[in-house]
Amino acid sequence: MTMTKLRAEVDVDAPVSQVYNQWTQFESFPEFLGAVKSVDQIDDVRTLWNVSIAGREHSFYADIVEQVPDRQIAWQSTDGKFHTGRVDFTPNAEGTHVALEMEWEPEGLLEAAGAAIGIDDAQARTDLRRFKEFIENRGSATGEWRGEIHGGVEDSRPGEQSGSVGA
Helix, strand or coil, rough: CCCEEEEEEEEEECCCHHHHHCCCHHHHHCCCCCCEEEEEEECCCCEEEEECCCEEEEEEHHHEECCCEEEEEEEECCCCEEEEEEEEEEEECCCEEEEEEEEECCCHHHHHHHHHHHHHHHHHHHHHHHHHHHHHHCCCCCCCCCCCCEECCCCCCCCCCCCCCCC
């Protein structure tokens, strides 16, 4: 099968630190990402995803491979369903521009057909709009994690506090 790629963007009327902080709260993703049933944060780097795509349930582990506060979060699955992605946060006049890129390998005819006719792209745009509404309506993030990850390893510099998962 061929890989499927998508890109979706949204402008959020909130400061970049607030938008970034919310995106670090992976366990809140089911509130605005339609296919995501749950995300369990195993540690600062590792997550377990449970998703439903085209009526089929999938679970996979994903590691954060790059994370820079207020700039970027990138991840890659480590088993099961191949999935990689990146979200960039850029301050702008409206608040924050959020750009999401993902790539995965569809499993089965139904997923491949959905990807081919653009259902995945439409879902990503809808999910980002729901994220925008979620954070704008709340007025604050549900938590934050301000640590950095480079090459899949948490960067804990001496004298700096590494933050905590789910404040």
